Amino acid sequence: MSVEAKTSPNSLRQTPLHALHLDLGARMAPFAGYDMPLNYPAGVLAEHRHTRTAAGLFDISHMGQILLRPKDGVLTDAARALERLVPADILGLAQGRQRYTFFTNDTGGILDDLMVANCGAYYLLVVNAACKENDESLLRDSFSQNFDVEPCDRALIALQGPKAESALAHLAPDCAGMRFMDVRELSIMGKLCVVTRSGYTGEDGFEISIPSDVAREIAEGLLENPDVAPVGLAARDTLRLEAGLCLYGADIDAGTTPVTAGLTWAIQPIRRHGGERVGEFPGAPIILDELERGPAIHRVGLAPEGRMPVRAGTPLFVEEANEAPVGHVTSGGFGPSLGRPIAMGYVPTALSAPGTKLFAEVRGKRLPATVTPLPFVQHHYKR
Structure with missing residues (x-):
């Protein structure tokens, strides 16, 4: 779609910032049922680098925001109910903090990955755009009449980069006291907003x-700061890939367990070992067995040689000669911060050690690729 093509198909939904994207000259594209900005006139590389060096502003209003509120006001009851759907320690999540987790199925697969924030009187769940209707149905089917499950009709933006704090502090000075994964209600330009110190780029924000x-x-108020520039979905994807972060539907899905995906850090010890809260979530026997014995396959970083990007779906081989593939790429492209191609994929655990040499078959040719630690670019969260 060209920059000039500013009309959206009627079937696509629009975020509250849609008109602003058009006014800023965004190149729009369909994503998860929404007409979303792919990039702006500066281009993907410039947007990527601006986020790494200053602050990028992203519209992520397509994602789902769901309030989980106990009618009797007892939040611990909601926490116990939510722990029957996710393997995270929700009871131990303090007010003003949030946690990454996932809905799992009976085979240990990931139905969706999400953020859960303890806002005191309710939990705020932020879920993926393509999964939000199913997630809402799952919550409604799983919770009793004692809880309200309320989808939020609100905008959601992300401000990411080393100058994100200073940019937001102009409008909400109290944000400077927040640390990674904190959540607060802050007044921004006289409007009450829910702010979390988190993001999907590996940068502070x-x-x-x-x-x-x-x-x-509020978006225009932030963009008045010369350190802030609008950034589209294309750069958001290159930023998260460099940060080694999973994309639902690509790197993780209903057939992928958290252990094979390398997300065991999101399953707190109290949900793994001893006590009545172990094994309550769907797929627990499979996930706990993989935690004990180790998975058969594992998500790894890959550093292809040369300049040709290795895209999702590319098969991986042990030898340069003909043989059956041993794995495949799930996300791949060019890493602007590194100046070279990078990728993530799944291989047998025996081949997952950093330094292992593999071959990626691209256009009939097998290109050398080396297993490398994740992330590709160091995270810069404010701890």
Whole structure:
């Protein structure tokens, strides 16, 4: 779609910032049922690098925001109920903090990955755009009449990069006291917003839930700062790939367990070892067995040789000669911060050690690729 093609198909939904994207000259594209900005006139590379050096502003309003609220006001009851759907320690999640987790199925696969924030009187769940209707149904089917499951009609933006704090502090000075994975209600330009210190780029930054009717006003207020530039989905993808972060539907899905995906850090010890809270979540026998014995396959980073990007779906081989593939690439492309191709994929655990030499078959040719530790670019969260 060209930059000039500013009309959206009627079947696509629009975020509260849609008109702003068009005014900024965004190249729009369909994503998860929404008409979303792919990139702006500066281009993907410039947007990527600006986020790494200053602050990028992303519209992520297509994602789902769901409130889980106990009608009797007892949040621990909601935590216990939620722990029957996810393997994270929700009971131990303090007020003003959030945690990454995933809904699992009976075979240990990941139905969706999400953020859960303890906002005091309720939990705020941020889920993937393509999964939000199913997630809402799962919650409604799993919770009793004692809980309200409320999808939020709010905008969601992400401000990411080393200058994100200074940019947001101009409008909300209290954000400077937040650390990684904190959540607070802050007044921004006179409007109450839910702010978390988190993101999907590996950089320090914030995700901000905003009343839809003032989303453009606040976004433009942030963009008045010369350190802040709009960034589209294309650069968001290259940033998260460099950070070694999973994309649902590519690197993880309903057939992928958290252990094979290398996400065991998101399963706290209290949900793994001893006590009545172990094994309550779907697929627990399979996931706990993999934690004890180790998985058969594992997600790894890959450093292809040369300049040709290795894309998702590319088969991986042990030898340069003909043989059956041993794995495949799930995400891949060019890493602008590194100036070379990078990729992630799944291989047998025996071939997952850094330094292992493999071959990626691209256009009928097998290109050398070396297993490398993740992330490709160091995270810069404010601990």
